[in-house]
Amino acid sequence: MEIIKPLKGMLVFQTDFGYKETSVSAMYGVAKCVDRSLELIDSTHELPPFDIWSASYRLFQSIRFWPKGTIFVSVVDPGVGTARKACVAYTGDGHYVVTPDNGSLTHVARDSGIVAVREIDETVNRLHGFGTDETSVFHGRDLFGYCAAKLAAGKITFEEVGPAYDPKDVVTFVIPEASVTDGKAEGIIEIDDTNFGNLFTNIPTKQMLSHGFGYGETVHVRISHGITAFEEDIPFEKTFGDVKVGEPVLYNNELMKASLAVCRGSFVEKYHVGFGPDWRVELVEK
Secondary structure: OOOOEEEEEOOEEEOOOOOOOOHHHHHHHHHHHOOOEEOOOOOOOOOOOOOOOHHHHHHHHOOOOOOOOOEEEEEEOOOOOOOOOEEEEEOOOOOEEEEEOOOOHHHHHHHEEEEEEEEEEEHHHHHOOOOOOOOOHHHHHHHHHHHHHHHHHOOOOHHOOOOOOOHOOOOOOOOOEEEOOOOOOEEEEEEEEEEOOOEEEEEEEEHHHOOOOOOEEEEEEEEEEOOOEEEEEEEEEOOOHHHOOOOEEEEOOOOOEEEEEEEOHHHHHHHHOOOOOOEEEEEEEE
C-alpha cells in the first residue's frame, strides 16, 4: 500500500489537558515556533484524565471525516516518561496519528488498520533550546506536539520520524465484538455523548434492522456491569423527538450504532450507567 505524504500545514489535537492552566498554550506555542503558518485545530482537550479508552474512541469518532494525510496529535499519557513508545502511526485510510503507543490507537486499528508505525527518535525530534531538556513529564509539548509540527511543516518526512516497527506490535485493548441474531443483539456500551448523557453501543443498527428489529417497535434493554444496572422496555425510534420529553429511547446514532438517550435529558444521569468494555448491553425484540 502506498503511503501518501502528510497534509502540510494543519494539525488536529485531542488531549486530557483541559483549559484551567496553560499546557495547551505551551504545546501550541512550540508548534508555532516550528512554523508560524501551521493551522492548529482543537478536537477536544476535555478527555477524562488518564482515560486511554476514551482517547482511542474519540480519535476513531472523528478521524474519518478529515482529509487524507491529516496529522492528529492524541495525548492521554498516564505513563509519560516510562518505557511506553512514542510513535507516529499511519492508518489504513490515510491519516497520521502522533501519540503514545499505550492503547490510544485501539479503535483506529480495529476500524481502518495501522499500515505503518515509527517510534519517534528523541535525539532529533524532541524539543531543545527552551531549558526543558531534563523534564520527562510533558511529552505533549516536548515530543508529540513538536514532532507533529515538524511533520506538518514538511521539515521531516514520515521516514525521518524514527525507526519503523511492526504494526502488529502496536498496543491495543480488547474490544468485545457485538453479536446480532434474529430478534436479539448483544454488545457493550462503548462511550458516552458527554454533553447530552447519551450512551453509544458497538451494535451496528443496520445489522439489527436486517435481523427483525424495526423502528417504532419496543425493545427490551438490559445493561449490566457485573450486576444489572438498567432493565426496561423502551421504544426503538429514529430520533429523540419521537418520544415524549423525559422518556428513554433507543435510536441510531451518527456513527450508525444503536444508542440510548433520554429526550431532552441525560440517560447517564437518570439511570447511572457508565461505559467501557465491561458494560454489557442486551437488546431483545418484543
